[in-house]
Amino acid sequence: MAHSSIVSLEQEERETLRAFITDQLGRGNLELPLLPVVANQVLLLSSDPDSEVAQFSSLIQQDQALAGQIIRIANSPAYAPRAPIVSLQQAITWLGLNMLAGLAFSVSVQSGVFHTTGYEQEVRGLWRHALATGLFGKEIARRIRHNVENAFLCGLLHTIGKPAILHLLSQAPGRSTERFSWRTVESLFDDFHVTAGSKLGAAWQLPDPVQETIRYYQDDQYHQASSPTKGAMITCLAHHLASVMLGNSSHDEKSLLTLPVVQDLNFYPEDMTALLELSETIKPSVECFLS
Amino acid sequence: MTLSTAVDLIVIGSGPAGQKAAIQGAKAGKRVALIEQTRQVGGACVYQGTIPSKTLRESALQMVRFLQATEVFEFRMRDDIKITNLMTRLDRVMRAHGEFMKAQLTRNGIDCFHGRAGFVSDHEVRIQHLDGSATFVTAPVIVMATGSRPRVPDNIPIDHEHILDSDSILSLVYLPKSLTVLGGGVIASEYASIFALLGVQVTMVDTADRPLKFLDQELTEEFCGSFEKTGGHYRGGQNIHTVQWDGRSHVTTVLESGETLESEKVLVALGRVSNLEHLNLQATGIQPTTRGLISVNTHCQTTVPHIYAVGDVIGPPSLASCSMEQGRRAVCHALGLNSGVSPEHIPMGIYTIPEMSSVGLSEQDAIAKHGGALVGRARFHEIARGQISGMTNGLLKMVADPKGDLLLGVHIVGEGATELIHIGQMGLLHHMPIDRFIDNIFNFPTLAEAYRVAALDIAKQRQH
Ligand SMILES: Cc1cc2nc3c(=O)[nH]c(=O)nc-3n(C[C@H](O)[C@H](O)[C@H](O)COP(=O)(O)OP(=O)(O)OC[C@H]3O[C@@H](n4cnc5c(N)ncnc54)[C@H](O)[C@@H]3O)c2cc1C
Numbered sequence: 106m107a108h109s110s111i112v113s114l115e116q117e118e119r120e121t122l123r124a125f126i127t128d129q130l131g132r133g134n135l136e137l138p139l140l141p142v143v144a145n146q147v148l149l150l151s152s153d154p155d156s157e158v159a160q161f162s163s164l165i166q167q168d169q170a171l172a173g174q175i176i177r178i179a180n181s182p183a184y185a186p187r188a189p190i191v192s193l194q195q196a197i198t199w200l201g202l203n204m205l206a207g208l209a210f211s212v213s214v215q216s217g218v219f220h221t222t223g224y225e226q227e228v229r230g231l232w233r234h235a236l237a238t239g240l241f242g243k244e245i246a247r248r249i250r251h252n253v254e255n256a257f258l259c260g261l262l263h264t265i266g267k268p269a270i271l272h273l274l275s276q277a278p279g280r281s282t283e284r285f286s287w288r289t290v291e292s293l294f295d296d297f298h299v300t301a302g303s304k305l306g307a308a309w310q311l312p313d314p315v316q317e318t319i320r321y322y323q324d325d326q327y328h329q330a331s332s333p334t335k336g337a338m339i340t341c342l343a344h345h346l347a348s349v350m351l352g353n354s355s356h357d358e359k360s361l362l363t364l365p366v367v368q369d370l371n372f373y374p375e376d377m378t379a380l381l382e383l384s385e386t387i388k389p390s391v392e393c394f395l396s
Numbered sequence: 397m398t399l400s401t402a403v404d405l406i407v408i409g410s411g412p413a414g415q416k417a418a419i420q421g422a423k424a425g426k427r428v429a430l431i432e433q434t435r436q437v438g439g440a441c442v443y444q445g446t447i448p449s450k451t452l453r454e455s456a457l458q459m460v461r462f463l464q465a466t467e468v469f470e471f472r473m474r475d476d477i478k479i480t481n482l483m484t485r486l487d488r489v490m491r492a493h494g495e496f497m498k499a500q501l502t503r504n505g506i507d508c509f510h511g512r513a514g515f516v517s518d519h520e521v522r523i524q525h526l527d528g529s530a531t532f533v534t535a536p537v538i539v540m541a542t543g544s545r546p547r548v549p550d551n552i553p554i555d556h557e558h559i560l561d562s563d564s565i566l567s568l569v570y571l572p573k574s575l576t577v578l579g580g581g582v583i584a585s586e587y588a589s590i591f592a593l594l595g596v597q598v599t600m601v602d603t604a605d606r607p608l609k610f611l612d613q614e615l616t617e618e619f620c621g622s623f624e625k626t627g628g629h630y631r632g633g634q635n636i637h638t639v640q641w642d643g644r645s646h647v648t649t650v651l652e653s654g655e656t657l658e659s660e661k662v663l664v665a666l667g668r669v670s671n672l673e674h675l676n677l678q679a680t681g682i683q684p685t686t687r688g689l690i691s692v693n694t695h696c697q698t699t700v701p702h703i704y705a706v707g708d709v710i711g712p713p714s715l716a717s718c719s720m721e722q723g724r725r726a727v728c729h730a731l732g733l734n735s736g737v738s739p740e741h742i743p744m745g746i747y748t749i750p751e752m753s754s755v756g757l758s759e760q761d762a763i764a765k766h767g768g769a770l771v772g773r774a775r776f777h778e779i780a781r782g783q784i785s786g787m788t789n790g791l792l793k794m795v796a797d798p799k800g801d802l803l804l805g806v807h808i809v810g811e812g813a814t815e816l817i818h819i820g821q822m823g824l825l826h827h828m829p830i831d832r833f834i835d836n837i838f839n840f841p842t843l844a845e846a847y848r849v850a851a852l853d854i855a856k857q858r859q860h
Contacts, residue, residue: 157645201643246556250564253557314569333487334569362527371435373512374528 119289125277126270126297130304143171147209148311162193165209174212175205181393207239207257208394223284224271229395231267236394237347238263238340240387244380245339245346249370252334259318259336260343262311266302266319267294273301299323324366341366350384400532403429405727406521407539408513408675411439412716413707414541415497417723422504424731429533430506431513431523433674436494437501440543440708441716444563447493449586451486452566453747456590509533513542514676518700522676537702537730540690541723542675544668544708551638552578552664558641559662562587571596572660576649578636579665580607582746585619587663589749592628599657601649605632608746612758612807614793619809622750622789631657639664670709687711694738696726704730718742741824745814750789753817756805756824759795768798772830772853774846776810781841787811792846794820796830800858803828812843819847830854 146164165172172193179196180189190196197205211232239260246256270293274285299320306316314334321330321337322344330337345361348354358381361367362374372380404426407418414430415437421428434443441447501508509531511523516532523531546561548554556564562583573596577588580602592598600607600623606616607630620630635652639662642648649657669688677684682698685691690705692698698705704726707719721739728735743755762769776782776790790810796803806820823833833851838844 197643199643201641250556250561250567252567252569253555253564255569333567359528368526369435371433371526373433373524373526 115286115289118285119292122274122277122285122289122293123296126273126293126301129273129276130297130300144210145309147206148309150206159194161197161205161209165193171209171212175200175209178208178393182389204257207261210258211236211261211394222275224287224290227287227290228268228271231264233391233395234344234347234351234353235261235264236391237350237387238343240390241343241346241350241380241383242336242339244383244387245342245370246335248372248376248380249335249339251339252336255312255314255334255336256339256343258312259315259322259334259340260347262302262306262315263318263322263340263344264294264298264302265305266298266300269301269305270294270297324364327366327369338366338369342370342372346380346384349381350388400520400534401429403427403507403533403535405429405537405539405730406431406513406533406535407541407723408521409439409541409543409671409707409709410437410497410501410508411541411543411707411719412441413543413709413719413723414439414539415501415723416720417539417541417704417706417727418501418506419504420724420727421731422506424727424733426731428504428506429509429535430501431509431511431521431533433510433512435510437497437508438490438494440545441719442490442493442497444566446716447490448486448566449562449583449590450747451489453586453590453749456593457749460593512674514674515679516676518680518703537727538704539723539726539730540675540698540703540705540709541707541719542671542709544670544714546664547667547669549636549664549666551636552666553639553641554664555641558647558660559639559664561664565661565663568661573597574659574661575599576601576647576657576659576662577665578602578639578649578662579667580604580609580630580632581665581667582608584663584665585748586746587665588628589619589623589626592623592626593749595627597659598623598628599631599659600628601631601634601636601651601657603633603635606630607632608748608752611744611746611752611754612793613760614791615752615754615807615809618789618791619748619750619752623748626749668708668714670711672709695729696722697729702730713742713744715742715744717745741821743814743817743821745817747814750810751813752807752809753813754805754807755817755821756803757795758805758807759793762795762797762804766797766804769804770796770798770800770854770857772796772850772855772857774849774853776843776846778849779841779843779845781843781845782810784841785811787843790843790846792816792850794830794833794847794850794854796854800854801829801831803830803833808846810843816843816846819844 150160165175175196176190179199190199239257242256242260243253246253302319306319314332314336317330317332318336318340321327322340324341327337327341345356349356361377405421405428407414407430410430410432418428418430509523511525513521513523516522520532520534546563554561571594575591575596575598577584577598577600580600584600585607588598588600608616637650637652639649646658647662672684680700680703682700689711690698690709692705692710696704696706706722706726708714725735741755743753746752759769759771772794774792777788782788782790787810793807795805803823806817808816830851833847834855838848
């Protein structure tokens with residue numbers, strides 16, 4: 106009896122929140138968080154082929170916490186520098202400009218707009234998954250020799266709609282201090298994160314392939330993507346691999362083989378084994394980005 | 397024990413070589429199993445080779461023509477042209493080509509299997525499917541047509557992001573400012589000239605003193621001249637020491653001479669290797685050569701006589717055109733069918749900008765073989781059609797015996813070279829005297845007229 110009343114309470118709460126988010130997302134004047142200045146500039150710079158390292162490092166230096174994080178990541182065992190990295194310029198050289206741009210973007214977004222009190226642990230889990238997806242995406246792209254350059258950012262931002270939903274929930278009337286059950290939040294993610302992500306992607310003017318990935322990365326959707334970067338398809342599989350690696354997937358190594366996206370990417374069992382083996386290097390990289 | 401399906405002919409690989417082998421088998425009334433590891437039929441030729449590179453080339457030429465027109469019509473093009481925009485037609489062309497080939501195979505009643513083939517014995521092949529399951533087929537004749545892929549030299553860390561090969565270069569989404577092309581062969585020269593035309597700063601680096609060393613020197617000189625006019629540089633006689641992405645914005649190529657080249661991207665086009673790794677050749681007793689190729693006799697038979705190898709997997713000339721013919725001939729031989737006269741004069745077509753093409757003996761070979769040669773030249777700017785079309789960079793060179801009577805070879809550089817060459821090829825096949833090109837009438841104005849001009853040039857040099 107007690108159990109069923111909790112369930113119905115939860116259901117009620119979920120319905121109320123569904124109605125709230127549906128209403129919010131349906132509005133023309135939806136208030137989405139603004140992209141932090143540094144993240145915005147990093148994004149602009151990273152899509153400009155003329156950008157210079159010096160511009161990046163001076164930009165990142167504006168945010169001390171960010172600069173510190175970058176240096177720490179570059180010095181971490183996952184990136185095993187030959188000599189201690191002491192300057193931003195050196196860190197950029199070691200991590201690579203693309204990787205760094207993605208990281209700087211993610212760190213700055215994480216600690217800024219999407220810092221949602223009460224869900225720190227869960228939000229960390231979301232970023233962990235997003236980072237792992239970005240890193241797997243890169244390796245999938247390398248394997249099919251197809252546009253490695255775009256894959257990281259597509260993976261990193263494909264579920265940006267999830268923190269956006271949390272952000273919306275924090276604005277739910279009279280609920281700002283209440284913590285909803287994570288189960289409820291997850292069910293709202295399922296229903297709304299693509300729509301929320303698409304709106305955010307458009308508002309932040311994320312690169313076209315990234316916006317397309319946000320819209321179409323799911324198993325039953327990636328066929329609709331038309332970008333020649335194949336970001337949506339690559340991210341779809343990267344998402345599954347990240348879930349398996351982080352232990353939150355219903356798939357195992359064997360059942361992964363039957364996924365349509367594995368078939369569409371024409372991956373044989375040995376290709377999948379090789380990709381899964383990369384967990385060994387991807388896992389510590391993800392952790393060091395987050396710690 | 398697993399059950400094997402028995403067929404008359406197994407073909408492994410659906411590129412140009414495998415397709416023609418399978419179709420020849422089916423046309424002879426045989427039951428054919430064609431095994432392809434990728435989802436689409438067509439091979440590297442359709443998806444990474446001939447078709448995409450030629451589509452990119454065509455788009456680049458169209459863009460340049462358009463740019464030239466903008467000067468006349470006073471409008472501007474976008475500065476940030478993406479390669480993907482240039483490749484818009486590519487997807488359509490590839491899909492149409494793939495579907496056409498698939499329909500052709502189905503129409504001929506060929507059983508197509510999607511999976512990776514590996515020998516179980518010299519008569520049995522295991523087909524591994526994507527989901528890990530397997531199917532087995534047996535046949536009295538097996539044709540290996542597994543093609544090739546770009547070679548990855550040990551000292552070059554190709555990451556498909558900054559340091560690319562001829563497959564990954566096709567997925568670039570923007571034009572880099574600068575590109576170093578490692579290699580001086582056909583693929584290197586084709587891509588180098590296409591990117592240079594698109595305004596990319598291109599430097600080619602190779603050990604040979606000139607690119608495409610197997611071609612007539614005058615042709616390559618003309619090519620280098622055009623390449624340099626578009627801002628390209630050829631650095632011959634150089635060995636590569638290291639290639640490294642600096643993590644920021646450039647790839648640094650260090651030459652053994654100590655010199656350093658910096659560019660936004662590097663294209664590695666240093667040859668190709670045969671696709672043998674999944675074939676489990678040990679089960680057949682066939683030994684690849686030290687260069688990783690399959691050696692065959694003139695009928696494309698391997699050391700195991702009922703196993704044939706055709707196309708890129710056997711090495712040069714590594715052309716789609718030759719691969720198709722090898723596939724057809726191998727199956728004719730296996731089935732005891734007449735395959736017709738073996739091709740004597742194989743034309744070579746190189747889709748650089750400008751195009752180059754060659755058939756028969758070069759001037760140097762003719763001198764070595766006949767003790768001398770008379771050479772006639774026609775420059776495109778002397779031909780009315782060349783002037784009209786603005787194709788003033790071009791040369792047709794005819795090579796004749798020392799008396800100037802008999803045609804021995806034709807070498808052309810300039811737009812349309814790969815089409816024009818076939819007139820010379822027919823001349824060679826029919827042992828045509830030089831005078832036949834003079835006594836006949838060509839459409840006017842055409843580039844074909846260059847044959848007449850070059851023949852007249854030879855006639856002028858005859859000693860009577
Ligand atoms: C950039 C570029 C430009 C080119 N331009 C030209 C040109 O202009 N003109 C020209 O004539 N040639 C050109 N070529 C060369 C031409 O593409 C090749 O010579 C031709 O594709 C060789 O045909 P093939 O059938 O031997 O092999 P491929 O076309 O490579 O096909 C082999 C097939 O076998 C499959 N396969 C491999 N292993 C297995 C296995 N174990 N089981 C099942 N399937 C397997 C592969 O997936 C592939 O589909 C070019 C090549 C490149 C790379």
